[in-house]
Amino acid sequence: MKLHQLKYFIEVVLSGSINEAARRLYISQPTLSKAIKELENDLGIVLFTRTSTGISLSPDGAEFLSYARQINEQVELLERRYFDTEPSQQLFSVSSQHYSFVVDAFVEMIRKYGGDKYQFTIRETRTYEIIDDVKNLTSEIGVLYISAFNEKVLLQLIKEKGLKFTQLFEAHPHIFISKTNPLAKRDSVTLEDLDPYPRLAFEQGEYNSFYYSEEVFSTIPSPKSIQVSDRATLFNLLIGLDGYTISTGILSEDLDSSEIVQVPLAVEDKIKVGWVVNKKVELSRMARIYLEELSATTRHML
Numbered sequence: 001m002k003l004h005q006l007k008y009f010i011e012v013v014l015s016g017s018i019n020e021a022a023r024r025l026y027i028s029q030p031t032l033s034k035a036i037k038e039l040e041n042d043l044g045i046v047l048f049t050r051t052s053t054g055i056s057l058s059p060d061g062a063e064f065l066s067y068a069r070q071i072n073e074q075v076e077l078l079e080r081r082y083f084d085t086e087p088s089q090q091l092f093s094v095s096s097q098h099y100s101f102v103v104d105a106f107v108e109m110i111r112k113y114g115g116d117k118y119q120f121t122i123r124e125t126r127t128y129e130i131i132d133d134v135k136n137l138t139s140e141i142g143v144l145y146i147s148a149f150n151e152k153v154l155l156q157l158i159k160e161k162g163l164k165f166t167q168l169f170e171a172h173p174h175i176f177i178s179k180t181n182p183l184a185k186r187d188s189v190t191l192e193d194l195d196p197y198p199r200l201a202f203e204q205g206e207y208n209s210f211y212y213s214e215e216v217f218s219t220i221p222s223p224k225s226i227q228v229s230d231r232a233t234l235f236n237l238l239i240g241l242d243g244y245t246i247s248t249g250i251l252s253e254d255l256d257s258s259e260i261v262q263v264p265l266a267v268e269d270k271i272k273v274g275w276v277v278n279k280k281v282e283l284s285r286m287a288r289i290y291l292e293e294l295s296a297t298t299r300h301m302l
Contacts, residue, residue, distance in 0.1 A: 003075060005039040006068045008032055009047065013065060013137065014091060014119075017054055057137055059162075059280070065137060066282035073285055092286035093121035095133040096143035097214045098202055098231045099273070100252035101301055105294040113289050120286075124231065127154075127214065128207035134276050135161040140287040142276040143168075143294075145248070148269060149219070153211040158276055167274040169298050173216050174249030174262040178239045188264040191220060198243035200234050203227035215246045216269055235260055248273060250301045273298075 008025065012032070015021035022032040040047050047061035057065065092109075096102040106122050114120070123129075123139065130142040146154050146165070158165050175189060181197070183189050199222040202214045210218050226243065228234045237243050239259050248271055249262045275291065277283060283291075 001039060001042045003071075005035050005042075006072055008035050009039060009068055010065070010072060012036060012048070012055070013057060013061075062137055062278060063280040066280065069284050070282055091119050092284065092290060093123070093133075093139040094141045094143065094290060095123040095125055095130040095139040097127065097130065097145065098124050098234070099143060099248070099250070100231070101250055101297050102143050102294070104252050104301075105290060105297040108293045108297065109286070109290045112293075113286065126202070126204045126207065127212040128204070131157060131161055131163065131276065134163055134278055137278060137281065140277065140281070140283060141290065143273070144276065145214070145271050145273045147216050147271055149216065150211045150213075151272075162279050163276045164279050165274050165276050167272050168294065169273055169302055171248040171250065171271045171273065171302070173246055173265040173267055173269055173271055175244045175246055175265055176235075176238060176251070176260050176262055177244045178242060179259055179261045180239075181242050181244070183244075183263060184261050186263055188266045190266045191217065194244055195223065198222075198224040198226055198237070198241050200226050200228060200237055200243045200245040202234070203229055216271060217246060217267075247271075250298070252301070 008021070011025055012018060012021040015024060018033055018036070019029055022029040025032065036047065043064065045060040045064065046058050047064060048055040049058050094102065094106065102124075103122065106120070110118070110120065121139070123133065125133070127144055130139075130144050133139040134142040142163075144154075155165060175183070175194065177184055177197075183193060183197075186193075201218065204212045204214075224243075226237060226241075228237065234245060238245065246265060247262075249264070251260060251262055275294070277287075
């Protein structure tokens with residue numbers, strides 16, 4: 001096993017295809033394919049599952065990736081210390097439900113540790129896709145919530161996918177509404193108080209189950225209901241239609257609209273927000289740094 005083979009392997013994982021990885025590495029596709037095949041032979045495992053539509057990491061490949069990343073990071077530290085080489089491009093990806101504190105932590109990570117070269121990805125996406133992203137290592141970390149209603153289903157799915165959930169914080173449900181909404185001055189509101197107003201929720205696509213909803217109490221019927229796909233649209237509708245959505249109650253002063261306020265919901269339920277990681281994979285340095293920033297950001301906001 002050679003160091004350049006590890007770098008080739010990591011690049012194929014990041015690129016999602018042999019052809020794209022070869023282009024980024026400035027080598028031919030046959031040369032890269034041969035190097036990966038030789039690495040598989042040396043290790044005695046299959047790193048990638050090959051299909052008519054492309055390649056994906058095998059279970060053995062996912063486990064090997066964590067070791068390859070650690071070795072690569074250590075080699076780069078040695079090279080920078082003793083050979084004065086430039087640091088390679090920083091790499092990291094996170095998938096999340098639509099939370100501004102996830103973006104805040106992402107911003108802080110880049111400000112402090114991004115350096116001169118990086119390739120980072122943040123995906124605000126659907127619940128099932130977050131879990132799938134982490135399973136397939138499209139993202140190292142996924143951020144989502146569980147509640148008394150969905151806990152059994154989501155934790156079982158997380159376990160089946162080979163992932164682990166770690167709680168970040170527990171919050172009391174709040175509504176987000178426009179500051180001009182008639183409910184904005186209330187100390188708290190009940191579910192019945194919300195009946196006259198449009199309920200806004202993030203659509204879940206193919207997996208449009210109540211268990212995957214980003215909002216608690218999604219099973220309670222609402223006479224006015226609108227599904228959206230992004231946070232900016234949701235906030236515009238909160239303002240334009242006097243709508244509401246149910247979330248953690250955490251608003252970002254920098255990223256969320258100053259026209260939006262949070263009001264406690266008079267219920268006993270709790271929202272547990274946390275992150276999921278792939279149990280077979282050792283987190284990269286940037287992933288560990290991101291979790292530190294995520295914890296610091298939410299401690300400040302709670």
